[in-house]
């Protein structure tokens with residue numbers, strides 16, 4: 648069992664993360680050059696397949712066991728009027744996920760993925776981060792460990808999603824702390840102009856009340872339990888060489904905390920989609936990630952990333968299933 652009981656222990660676990668398999672990646676690149684298509688004609692699908700092959704350590708991989716993990720948490724900062732919905736919606740939506748009634752249930756089924764929901768201490772919201780850290784070191788580490796251990800070692804692809812009323816304010820505060828500047832707050836579930844102004848003010852207060860600017864320090868101070876669990880799952884997947892598709896604004900903020908610790912921490916990740924939350928593009932730019940889809944989604948739950956499983960499956964199916972020029976007797980150019 649990996650020790651994740653302190654931030655120092657988590658930092659050591661991150662430092663021990665594996666790299667992709669260069670032999671498998673080169674083998675996949677070589678195979679890609681022999682497939683029955685003009686060079687580069689499958690565009691970004693070709694890069695995706697080669698990237699996936701490197702992480703899985705197989706030149707001709709398959710995707711047969713995607714996993715979708717949805718983490719839920721409650722936020723003390725909701726007391727500041729930062730969401731269009733009441734905090735009770737978090738626990739109510741967890742019941743909906745368990746009953747199969749949410750968008751992510753449909754999108755996971757449609758992608759052939761196994762979905763699980765983890766509700767993290769919903770009856771104990773994090774502290775209001777305008778007054779000091781949202782979580783103690785023990786709390787953030789426990790949430791991170793929940794995410795890390797939720798990853799199925801037998802999965803061959805992971806999507807991390809979340810549910811947490813108030814968490815777009817938390818994600819905006821994380822981005823502001825780690826990337827600087829203002830204007831990170833957006834409409835979330837649909838706040839009006841006054842709500843948006845409150846969010847921006849709450850973010851500024853949160854930064855003033857919490858001076859630590861390390862990735863994990865910011866995760867503890869301004870994140871939430873579901874945000875920490877997503878960071879843990881993203882890092883835990885890496886330990887098993889499981890590639891990850893990131894979801895929207897909140898998931899990307901969780902990933903940003905890992906990136907702030909180590910610039911290679913997201914090498915096993917792709918951005919599933921561009922959220923309609925205004926500052927998501929800016930966050931992706933800072934991470935150097937180019938989203939696979941842009942459909943105006945702003946739901947969370949892992950929904951955009953679950954939809955993007957289909958794109959990655961398509962890329963890997965073409966790569967591993969297509970005939971080569973020699974096999975098909977097609978004249979190469």
Ligand SMILES: O=C(O)c1ccc[n+]([C@@H]2O[C@H](COP(=O)([O-])O)[C@@H](O)[C@H]2O)c1
Nearest residue numbers: 730811813814815835836895896922947
């Ligand atoms: O993933 C996104 O980009 C996204 C953008 C806006 C809202 N959300 C979802 O809406 C909730 C947070 O919104 P809010 O307004 O309560 O901060 C939370 O449950 C998220 O899953 C998610």
Ligand SMILES: Cc1cc2nc[nH]c2cc1C
Nearest residue numbers: 732736810836946947948
């Ligand atoms: C209904 C509802 C569903 C959600 N799913 C993710 N965030 C959400 C926020 C609301 C309000």
